[in-house]
Every structure is written in C-alpha cells, then in structure tokens.
Amino acid sequence: MVPGSFLGAVHRLAPLLILLSAFSPALAAEDPSLIVSRFQEYLRINTAQPNPNYSDTKEFILAQASSLSLEAQTVEFVAGKPVIILKWPGTNPSLPSIMFYSHTDVVPVEQSKWAHPPFGAHLDGDGRIFARGSQDMKCVGMQHIEAVRLLKQSGFEPVRSVYIVFSPDEEIGGHDGAEKLAESEIFRKMNVGVVLDEGLASPNEDYRPFYGERSPWWLVIKAIGAPGHGAKLYDNTALENLFKSIETIRRFRASQFDLVKAGLKAEGEVTSVNMAFLKAGTPSPTGFVMNLQPSEAEAGFDIRVPPTADPEVLERRIAEEWAPISRNMTYEFKQKATVHNKNGKPMLTATDSSNPWWGLMEEAVRKANGKLGKPEIFPAATDSRYFRLLGLPAIGFSPMANTPILLHDHNEFLHKDEYLKGIEVFGSIIKTYASYVEDSRDRSSRDEL
Numbered sequence: 396m397v398p399g400s401f402l403g404a405v406h407r408l409a410p411l412l413i414l415l416s417a418f419s420p421a422l423a424a425e426d427p428s429l430i431v432s433r434f435q436e437y438l439r440i441n442t443a444q445p446n447p448n449y450s451d452t453k454e455f456i457l458a459q460a461s462s463l464s465l466e467a468q469t470v471e472f473v474a475g476k477p478v479i480i481l482k483w484p485g486t487n488p489s490l491p492s493i494m495f496y497s498h499t500d501v502v503p504v505e506q507s508k509w510a511h512p513p514f515g516a517h518l519d520g521d522g523r524i525f526a527r528g529s530q531d532m533k534c535v536g537m538q539h540i541e542a543v544r545l546l547k548q549s550g551f552e553p554v555r556s557v558y559i560v561f562s563p564d565e566e567i568g569g570h571d572g573a574e575k576l577a578e579s580e581i582f583r584k585m586n587v588g589v590v591l592d593e594g595l596a597s598p599n600e601d602y603r604p605f606y607g608e609r610s611p612w613w614l615v616i617k618a619i620g621a622p623g624h625g626a627k628l629y630d631n632t633a634l635e636n637l638f639k640s641i642e643t644i645r646r647f648r649a650s651q652f653d654l655v656k657a658g659l660k661a662e663g664e665v666t667s668v669n670m671a672f673l674k675a676g677t678p679s680p681t682g683f684v685m686n687l688q689p690s691e692a693e694a695g696f697d698i699r700v701p702p703t704a705d706p707e708v709l710e711r712r713i714a715e716e717w718a719p720i721s722r723n724m725t726y727e728f729k730q731k732a733t734v735h736n737k738n739g740k741p742m743l744t745a746t747d748s749s750n751p752w753w754g755l756m757e758e759a760v761r762k763a764n765g766k767l768g769k770p771e772i773f774p775a776a777t778d779s780r781y782f783r784l785l786g787l788p789a790i791g792f793s794p795m796a797n798t799p800i801l802l803h804d805h806n807e808f809l810h811k812d813e814y815l816k817g818i819e820v821f822g823s824i825i826k827t828y829a830s831y832v833e834d835s836r837d838r839s840s841r842d843e844l
C-alpha cells in the first residue's frame with residue numbers, strides 16, 4: 396500500500412472509530428484490521444455447493460462462539476449438514492427471543508472468471524474484499540457475531556435471548572437446514588419472536604429491507620396432438636397446441652414486464668415467467684426426423700409469484716388459458732411454493748405499526764447513522780419463507796450500502812468499510828431488539844402477521 400492510500404484509509408475509518416468508542420473504550424482499542432481478518436478467515440473456507448466444507452465451517456464458528464462465551468449447539472437434522480445455533484441468554488427468558496439467521500453455503504464459482512481467487516479473500520488497495528460469499532452471505536453471519544462482540548465489550552446485557560443461527564444449504568433450497576429447523580421442537584423451544592435473514596446490496600446509500608419474497612412455481616405444460624406428415628397443413632398438432640399457449644404466456648410476461656419498465660411496480664411485485672425448456676421432436680441418428688410432426692411437446696417455465704398476487708387466479712389462468720384441456724393440454728408443477736402462511740394470510744411481514752419490530756428496526760438503523768430504503772419484496776427465494784410460513788415476522792437485511800449487487804456473480808466483493816459499518820448497524824439492532832420489553836404486543840401481532 397502506498398503512503399497516500401494509507402492516509403486515505405485512516406481517514407475513512409475515523410468516523411467508525413469514533414462510533415465504536417461510543418460503545419466502549421475497550422473496543423476502540425480493537426484494531427479494525429483484526430475484525431476484517433476474522434471475516435477473511437471465514438471467507439477462505441470453501442463452502443461452495445455441492446460440497447461445502449462443513450467441518451472447517453463448524454470449527455470456525457464454534458471457536459468464535461467460545462471466544463464470546465456464547466452457548467453453542469450443533470444440530471444435524473440430516474447427517475453431515477450442521478445447523479449451528481448460538482445463544483446469548485437474555486435476562487428475561489419468558490419473552491420471545493430474537494433470531495439472527497444466515498447460511499454458510501455459497502454458490503459455485505467459475506474460477507477462471509475471477510480476478511482474485513474466489514476463496515482467497517484478497518483485500519485490494521481500495522479496501523475491497525474479494526470472495527464468494529462476501530455479499531451472500533458470510534458478511535452477515537460474521538457481522539452478527541462481531542455485533543455481539545461489540546455489545547459484550549460495551550457491557551450490554553440483553554433482556555431477550557439472542558440467537559445467531561447458521562444453516563447449511565440455503566443455496567440448494569434450505570430443505571435440510573431452515574425447513575427442518577422451522578418445523579423442529581428445538582425451534583419451538585427457542586420461542587423466536589422475530590427473524591432477521593438476508594437481503595441484497597444497495598448501489599445507493601440506503602439499505603434495502605425485504606418484507607416478503609416471491610414464491611417459485613415451476614410449471615411444465617404438455618401438449619398432445621395428431622401426428623402427421625411434415626408436408627401437410629392440418630389443425631390440432633401437438634406443437635400448434637403448445638405454441639398457442641406459449642404465445643399467451645408471452646403476452647402475460649410482457650404485460651408484467653411492462654409494469655416494471657414503466658416504473659409502476661418493482662421487480663418483486665410482479666409475476667415473472669421465463670421459459671426454462673422446450674422439448675419436442677422425434678430423434679433420429681442425425682438429429683431429428685424432419686418430415687414428421689410430433690404427437691407430443693412440452694415446455695417448462697420458471698414462474699415467480701409475489702405474495703400480493705392471488706394464487707387462485709393464477710392457477711385458473713394456467714388451467715384455462717395456458718394449458719386448456721380443450722386443446723388437449725395438461726400441466727404439472729415441479730415446484731409450487733405456497734404464497735400463504737399457515738394461517739392462510741399472504742406471507743408478508745407487516746411494515747406498519749402492527750409490527751413493533753419494523754419500527755424498532757428503523758429506529759435502530761437510524762441510531763447507527765444508516766438509512767433504510769422502502770421495504771421490498773425479494774425477487775427470488777430465501778430461507779425466510781420457512782419462518783414466514785409459521786406466521787413469524789422476518790426481515791431480509793444485509794447492510795451493504797454503496798455496493799454493486801454481485802451475489803452469484805464473478806468477482807463478488809464487499810468494501811471493508813461497509814462491512815465494518817454493518818457491524819455497528821447490527822449492534823444497534825441487537826441492542827434495540829434485545830431491550831424491547833412490550834411483550835403483550837408480541838403475542839397479538841404474531842397472530843396477525
């Protein structure tokens with residue numbers, strides 16, 4: 396590092412050091428580079444699917460927990476896939492606890508497309524840390540731990556119990572981690588009142604909170620029709636039947652996309668439909684038989700349904716317009732995630748006064764000199780859905796402002812100053828949430844949410 400940029404770095408850190416010292420004089424003594432190096436250590440564990448290194452991950456997290464004297468429990472709902480539950484007990488265990496949730500696995504990389512090794516956690520001269528998982532979402536898991544360290548050093552004592560949970564398999568659906576955890580007796584006993592899970596980076600100065608997510612419906616439509624000579628024009632062939640549907644689906648897709656393009660709706664607020672495959676034709680040794688109209692054809696679509704949509708209306712549309720029996724068509728879902736929670740309500744976390752956690756979050760972020768943008772619907776699926784399904788409030792929040800959205804992309808990075816700032820923000824949230832005692836509202840809001 397050249398002397399000039401060193402000065403720049405010191406300058407950028409100055410506000411942080413002042414804020415940290417507001418928490419405690421002891422903490423101001425901690426060198427931010429040590430905090431960053433613990434993050435790098437976590438990033439260097441290769442947890443890419445399909446073979447995340449769970450043993451190193453577990454060892455690392457448990458060592459962090461022990462350095463903070465947190466209670467730790469490792470649960471394997473499925474052998475070899477650890478869910479790690481850390482607990483900072485509150486002084487009033489009868490109040491619902493708060494859960495800070497992250498996943499340890501990351502998506503695979505195309506090594507050759509990276510400027511720095513994806514599991515090297517290279518810190519460049521500008522302060523950017525390059526690694527798979529730097530945004531999605533090892534940053535958040537480690538910030539949860541560092542925020543607890545910050546609060547412990549300041550002498551803070553939580554009234555509510557604070558759980559920090561790490562799960563193994565969000566990137567492949569969360570079925571062996573979050574889904575099983577949410578259904579477990581262990582989770583019921585944790586008596587969780589609110590969940591914080593992942594969000595997305597924000598290219599501007601506002602953090603992006605997420606209060607819902609779209610549900611994936613993976614649809615396959617099939618057409619059958621009279622087979623015949625490739626030279627003959629006749630009605631009711633399988634492909635003609637299928638193409639009528641594809642045209643209808645494309646018109647629907649365009650109408651939804653137009654709402655986004657016109658700025659009337661955000662990406663997470665419309666139903667997206669994208670074709671995933673087309674399957675038809677009669678194979679021959681050289682490709683396909685060219686003078687034959689096949690008797691079967693099918694197409695697959697990835698549909699994402701916002702919690703605000705009426706699932707019955709969409710399903711009727713599919714049955715009547717996209718795969719009508721009158722055109723000899725059938726359909727099936729490869730996946731059809733529910734849009735409603737167990738109480739039959741849309742899977743949305745309230746962002747008004749009916750949900751005290753929302754207001755407390757706004758307050759906590761403000762206190763840490765951060766700004767929250769308008770709440771959004773997450774465009775893809777996260778593990779939050781398993782908790783929202785139970786009717787629990789869950790907020791998606793990854794504090795990364797002024798950061799390009801690089802999750803699942805090559806050269807994923809996070810600036811160390813944004814990372815450090817995020818620790819303060821989580822410190823403020825944990826402090827605010829863990830001190831909140833108006834429990835009578837918890838119960839009633841929980842039923843409503």
Ligand SMILES: *[C@@H]1O[C@H](CO)[C@@H](O)[C@H](O)[C@H]1NC(C)=O
Nearest residue numbers: 440441446447448449450451
């Ligand atoms: C995890 O990484 C360590 C090196 O840090 C290695 O010894 C071990 O074999 C790895 N385990 C798996 C399952 O890849």
Ligand SMILES: *[C@@H]1O[C@H](CO)[C@@H](O)[C@H](O)[C@H]1NC(C)=O
Nearest residue numbers: 619620631632636721722723
């Ligand atoms: C549906 O299939 C039947 C039996 O193969 C056929 O007679 C009829 O013409 C088909 N109708 C359409 C609309 O494809």
